[in-house]
Amino acid sequence: MSFSVAVIGAGTIGRSFAWLFARSGHSVRVLDTRGDLAEVVTSLQADVSADAAAHNMLASELGSISLADTVESAVADAAFVQESGPEDPQAKPQLFAQIAAAAPADAILATSSSTIPASLIARHLTTDAAARVIVGHPFNPPHLMPLVEVVPAPATSPDTVERALDFYRSCGREPVALNREVRGFVGNRLQNALMKEAISLVESGVISAPDLDAVMKNSLGLRWSAVGQFEAMHLGGGDAGIRGFMDHIGSSFAQIGELPLDLSDAGMAEVFAQVERAYGEKPSEAGAEARDRAQRAVLESRGQESTHSED
Ligand SMILES: NC(=O)c1ccc[n+]([C@@H]2O[C@H](COP(=O)([O-])OP(=O)(O)OC[C@H]3O[C@@H](n4cnc5c(N)ncnc54)[C@H](O)[C@@H]3O)[C@@H](O)[C@H]2O)c1
Structure with missing residues (x-):
């Protein structure tokens, strides 16, 4: 299924997301305050087309990237907004107030923020809009790294979490939802x-x-x-798995003291x-x-x- 997606902020993360979303068949509107946005959009579109040709994709499988010059025009038709502006705890809530006012009433409003929780970003919003705000935190570059950490605020609805997971999966990512906000995510x-x-x-x-x-x-x-941390412990602990690992090695690991830092x-x-x-x-x-x-x-x-x- 193809969605209309708004990418707000076309720096390191926004450009990579715009590329990924268009390459995944979505139609992407990009907004940034940078003076060279037109060149950025043209070059992204060319990269997407070249990559699709190299992978023998059909034109119909490809999305598109176009430029927007206001927040309102960027998000007017968006089913999904991915905000990747500067990591500024004053600016993001203001930007989200603008986005929420102009986006469709059921749009998912995601931020790439590495440190600012959705509860802070949504604090000026109505309950209905706050229920659609969520962190979609990528690892750089998001078009290559499969993980997106999906982090809901207490006010975020379960439906928003599910829709955000579905959207990132539609772009070939492997999103993981956290149960609650924590500084630094996981x-x-x-x-x-x-x-x-x-x-x-x-x-x-x-x-x-x-x-x-x-x-x-x-x-x-x-x-x-x-393998991840826990699977490695389970595989490395003999027949007793993680219990064996903790019995044999884990407790002595736990006694290793900290060095000065x-x-x-x-x-x-x-x-x-x-x-x-x-x-x-x-x-x-x-x-x-x-x-x-x-x-x-x-x-x-x-x-x-x-x-x-x-x-
Ligand atoms: N760089 C990383 O490794 C990384 C990884 C994960 C998440 N993040 C998060 O992604 C977000 C973006 O980070 P980045 O590294 O791409 O930053 P960046 O500085 O490269 O890009 C930010 C972009 O936002 C634009 N911008 C500024 N004000 C704007 C506005 N009002 N409206 C629209 N665009 C505006 C800037 O012109 C710039 O192009 C941050 O929240 C950051 O925490 C970054």
């Missing part, structure tokens, strides 16, 4: 725990930054591309220096391409669609 909380541990190991002189990366890539990263510039100086020495002062395009190639190969090996020629 993906970034997990990432944050690992980031802090990695920094403290390097700051404490236990290992160098590139060697820590090698440890991750060649052990946990590889495992986690196949200093996130100030001074504390991080050695980490910064090691990372820049290993990977160059600026992140390299070649590095990003190698990352995307490897991620695409993993997706393909898992039978998950990996589209897009450019990331």
Whole structure:
């Protein structure tokens, strides 16, 4: 089924979502305050068409991307709105008040926000509009990463959650709904725990930054591309599964104490220096391409669609 979708904000995330939605057959209206929006839209449309041709898709399977110049015209016919404007807790509620006033009365109003909960974004809205506001938090780039965290506020209706899940699935994503709002949602909380541990190991002189990366890539990263935390524990605990894992290893893991952590510039100086020495002062395009190639190969090996020629 093809939907009318509004993408509000065409930065890193909005452009990637616009591409994904159009490539998935939806008709997309894009709004941004940037001066080069027309060029952005033309180039996205060309990318979508080229990718579809490369995958031998029929023209009828493709959606379209067009430009809108006001919030009202962007959302007027939208069944689904994906807001990806700046991460500003003052601006998002105002933008959503404008979106809710102009969108159809049954449109789903989603935000890509990484940190601002739907309850805060919907706080100026009527109960009916607030029931349709939800976080649809992607991992970057959303056209490649299958996960979208769907995070309802207490006021969000169950129907909104179901419709948001269905919509993201229609775009080939693998959305997961959280039961309730929590700061950082789930993906970034997990990432944050690992980031802090990695920094403290390097700051404490236990290992160098590139060697820590090698440890991750060649052990946990590889495992986690196949199974998640709990499935890994269950498979790794012998006949007793996760219970065996906790019996044999889990309790001694739990006794591992924390190392000191200093996130100030001074504390991080050695980490910064090691990372820049290993990977160059600026992140390299070649590095990003190698990352995307490897991620695409993993997706393909898992039978998950990996589209897009450019990331
Ligand atoms: N970058 C990431 O890795 C990432 C990952 C997940 C979620 N997010 C979330 O996605 C959202 C967008 O992040 P981003 O990295 O794409 O930011 P970005 O700065 O690249 O893009 C924001 C875009 O919004 C536009 N904009 C500003 N005011 C606007 C307005 N009033 N109406 C319409 N457009 C407006 C800007 O011109 C810009 O193009 C944020 O909420 C962020 O938390 C980002």
